[in-house]
Amino acid sequence: MPSDAxxxxxxxxxxxxxxxxxxxVIPLIGGEDPARGKTPAAAWSRYRERLPSAxxxxxxxxxxxxxxxGLVCGRLSQLIVLDFDDGAIAEQxxxxxxxxxxxxxxxxxxxGTPHLYFHVxxxxxxxxxxxxxxxxxxGYVVGPGTVISGxxxxxxxDAPVLTITPDLLAAVLDFLGTSDDLLAPSSEDDLAHAHEINEVVVVRKYRREAARTGQRNNTxxxxxxxxxxxxxxxxxxxxxxxxxxxxxxFRSRTNCEPFDQRLREAERTIASAYSRPPRREHPKPTCADDADQPLDNSIREALLQSPDGAAFLRVxxxxxILGIAPGSAFTRSEALALLKGIVGDYSLRKALHLSIDGRAPAFSAHRTGSQPIQRRENKAKRCFVPQQEPTRSHNPAHRPAVQYRMPSVEELRMWLGVQPTAGDSIEIDELRSPKTYRQALEREFIRRRPGQYPQAWLAQRLGVSTRSIYNYHRAEGIVAEPCFITTPLNWNNYERMLPPPGMAKRIGLNTRGTFIEDETGKRYPALIGVAQRHMGRGQSVRLKERTSSCYRCVSIGSRANTS
Incomplete structure (x- = not known):
C-alpha cells in the first residue's frame, strides 16, 4: 500500500x-467505508454546469x-461510461x-470489472x-487513481476515448437489455424492472414527491x-x-442543516429501508408465444455466431411461420415435408442437433408414441382442420421415430442467455438459403434503424465478412453515405494533427481515408508540407478523417437512377 503522501x-x-x-471532476468521501466512500463530498450539481477551477x-x-x-458524465464533459458490474456480461x-x-x-x-469510456x-x-x-x-463514475477502502x-x-454514434449506442443498449429512448427518460409514474430503471427518473420522482408532500425522509x-x-x-x-x-x-427557511448532516441522514434512511427483506411481487400472467411477432434479433445474432446457427434459424x-406451436412434437420427416422447397434434409439435421457450448439441443428429442402436430388456427379462416396423425407401423420390431419438441421463444432466450429485443420481420421465401436469410435481416435492420455503423460491426452481427455485407447492400439497394470528422487546420495545431513524412508508416498509423481539403473542396494528401503551402498563401484548409458510413435503404429503381 503506498504512503499517504x-x-x-x-x-x-x-x-x-x-x-x-x-x-x-468532483471530490468523493473516500476512506475505509466502501459504500459511503463513493458518495460526493460536496454538493456537485453545479459541476454539471461548469468545470471546477484549479x-x-x-x-x-x-x-x-x-x-x-468522481467524473461527472453527460453534456458538460461530453462523456458516457459503461459501468459493468458483471464480468460475464462485460465479456459478452x-x-x-x-x-x-x-x-x-x-x-x-x-x-474488478471494466468501465468503458466514450465521447458523445x-x-x-x-x-x-x-x-x-x-x-x-x-450520473458520475469513480475516477482512475482513486483509492477507497484500500x-x-x-x-x-490507456487508449483514446472513442466516439460512439447515437445509432451504435442504441444497438449497444439493445444488446445489453434496455430499450429506453436515448434522449428522453422513460415514464416517471412507476419504477420499471431493475434493468430498465433510470437514475434520472428516480431522482426526479424523489424531488417531485418530496416537494409535493414536504416529507423528505418519508419520501x-x-x-x-x-x-x-x-x-x-x-x-x-x-x-x-x-x-x-x-x-x-426545505419548506421552512429557518431549518437549514449542514450538507454533511443531511448526507448522513440519507445514508441512515436508505440503510433502514434495506434492513428489511424485499416484498414479493405477485406474479403476472404471461402471454403465450405469439408467432405473429418476429423473432428477437438478440436470438438471431447469438445463433449466427455458430457455424450451424443459420440452419437452426431457418428451420x-x-x-x-407455418404455425407450429411451442411444445408441439414432430418427427424429422414431418418437418421435412412442411419445409419442402425451403430447407433441405442436410440443414434440417444440423438444426435439430445444434448444441451451444455443450448444452443440450434446443429441439429436445425423445422416442415415444406419435402425437399430432398442433398447429395454430388461421384467424382469417373460421374452419380449422387439425393435421391428421401419420400412419405408423404397429410392428414391435420397428423402432419408433424420434420426436422433437418445438421450443418457445422464451426458452430460446434462456438457452442462449440473451434478453428480449426488437425483431425484424422476414418472409418464408427468404429462408431458402443462409445468404438470402442474412441478406433479408440486414435489409430489414437498416430499413428499421438507418444510421451510422462500422461495417465491421454489421458483418460481425451476422457472422459474415465485410465483403458479404457490401454485396448484401448492393443487392438490396442500401446506400452508404460517407461521414467525416472535420478539423480546421491553423498554424497552432497543424503539426499536432499531421504526422511528419514517413512517421505514420513507421509507427503503424493508418492514414487511409484522411486528407486535406481546401476552400474549393479539392483534396490533397494529409502531409505537413501541403498544409504549410496552403496556409502560407492565406488559404483556409481542413483535415478530414473518414469515419463509419451512414446507411439507409432506397429502392432498387431509385438507386439505379441516381448512379
Whole structure:
C-alpha cells in the first residue's frame, strides 16, 4: 500500500489529468467505508454546469483531504461510461463489439470489472442495464487513481476515448437489455424492472414527491423500499438518492442543516429501508408465444455466431411461420415435408442437433408414441382442420421415430442467455438459403434503424465478412453515405494533427481515408508540407478523417437512377 503522501500526490495528479481532458471532476468521501466512500463530498450539481477551477482542485486533493474523486458524465464533459458490474456480461460485450472494447478503460477497485469510456456530443440519460449501469446525464463514475477502502481504480487500457454514434449506442443498449429512448427518460409514474430503471427518473420522482408532500425522509424511505424490492443494491440507491436528498430544499427557511448532516441522514434512511427483506411481487400472467411477432434479433445474432446457427434459424423460423406451436412434437420427416422447397434434409439435421457450448439441443428429442402436430388456427379462416396423425407401423420390431419438441421463444432466450429485443420481420421465401436469410435481416435492420455503423460491426452481427455485407447492400439497394470528422487546420495545431513524412508508416498509423481539403473542396494528401503551402498563401484548409458510413435503404429503381 503506498504512503499517504504518495497516494495524495497520485490522486491529485490523476484528477488534474482528467480535468485537462475537459471532464468535470468532483471530490468523493473516500476512506475505509466502501459504500459511503463513493458518495460526493460536496454538493456537485453545479459541476454539471461548469468545470471546477484549479483552486478548487488544489483545495480538494492537494492537501490530502480526499483520496477519491468522481467524473461527472453527460453534456458538460461530453462523456458516457459503461459501468459493468458483471464480468460475464462485460465479456459478452467485448465479443459482440470488439471495436468499441478498444476504448479508454478503467478497472473498478470493488468488483474488478471494466468501465468503458466514450465521447458523445448529444444528450444521453443515465440508466440501468443488465449487469451494470450506463453513466450519462445526471450520473458520475469513480475516477482512475482513486483509492477507497484500500482498493484502487486503475487504467487497464490507456487508449483514446472513442466516439460512439447515437445509432451504435442504441444497438449497444439493445444488446445489453434496455430499450429506453436515448434522449428522453422513460415514464416517471412507476419504477420499471431493475434493468430498465433510470437514475434520472428516480431522482426526479424523489424531488417531485418530496416537494409535493414536504416529507423528505418519508419520501426517501418509500422510494428506497421500491428500489430494494426491484432488486437494486443499497450501494446503487445510495449513489442515486443520497446527493439528491442532501440538496433537496426545505419548506421552512429557518431549518437549514449542514450538507454533511443531511448526507448522513440519507445514508441512515436508505440503510433502514434495506434492513428489511424485499416484498414479493405477485406474479403476472404471461402471454403465450405469439408467432405473429418476429423473432428477437438478440436470438438471431447469438445463433449466427455458430457455424450451424443459420440452419437452426431457418428451420425454427420456418416452422413458426407455418404455425407450429411451442411444445408441439414432430418427427424429422414431418418437418421435412412442411419445409419442402425451403430447407433441405442436410440443414434440417444440423438444426435439430445444434448444441451451444455443450448444452443440450434446443429441439429436445425423445422416442415415444406419435402425437399430432398442433398447429395454430388461421384467424382469417373460421374452419380449422387439425393435421391428421401419420400412419405408423404397429410392428414391435420397428423402432419408433424420434420426436422433437418445438421450443418457445422464451426458452430460446434462456438457452442462449440473451434478453428480449426488437425483431425484424422476414418472409418464408427468404429462408431458402443462409445468404438470402442474412441478406433479408440486414435489409430489414437498416430499413428499421438507418444510421451510422462500422461495417465491421454489421458483418460481425451476422457472422459474415465485410465483403458479404457490401454485396448484401448492393443487392438490396442500401446506400452508404460517407461521414467525416472535420478539423480546421491553423498554424497552432497543424503539426499536432499531421504526422511528419514517413512517421505514420513507421509507427503503424493508418492514414487511409484522411486528407486535406481546401476552400474549393479539392483534396490533397494529409502531409505537413501541403498544409504549410496552403496556409502560407492565406488559404483556409481542413483535415478530414473518414469515419463509419451512414446507411439507409432506397429502392432498387431509385438507386439505379441516381448512379
Amino acid at each position: 504518495l497516494m495524495t500526490h497520485s490522486v491529485y495528479a490523476a484528477a488534474l489529468q482528467c480535468a485537462q481532458r475537459g471532464w468535470s 483552486e478548487e482542485l488544489r483545495r480538494w486533493f492537494g492537501s490530502g483531504k480526499h483520496s477519491a474523486y 460485450f467485448r465479443r459482440r463489439f470488439p471495436d468499441l472494447a478498444e476504448t479508454f478503460t478503467v478497472r473498478s477497485g470493488m468488483r 456530443d448529444y444528450p444521453v440519460a443515465s440508466r440501468k442495464f443488465r449487469g451494470g449501469d450506463l453513466k450519462g446525464e445526471g 482498493r484502487y481504480w486503475s487504467v487497464v487500457h 426517501l424511505f418509500r422510494i428506497a423500499c421500491q428500489l430494494r424490492d426491484k432488486g437494486l443494491s443499497q450501494d446503487w440507491a445510495l449513489r442515486c438518492l443520497a446527493q439528491a436528498h442532501a440538496e433537496q430544499p 425454427y423460423e420456418g416452422l413458426r
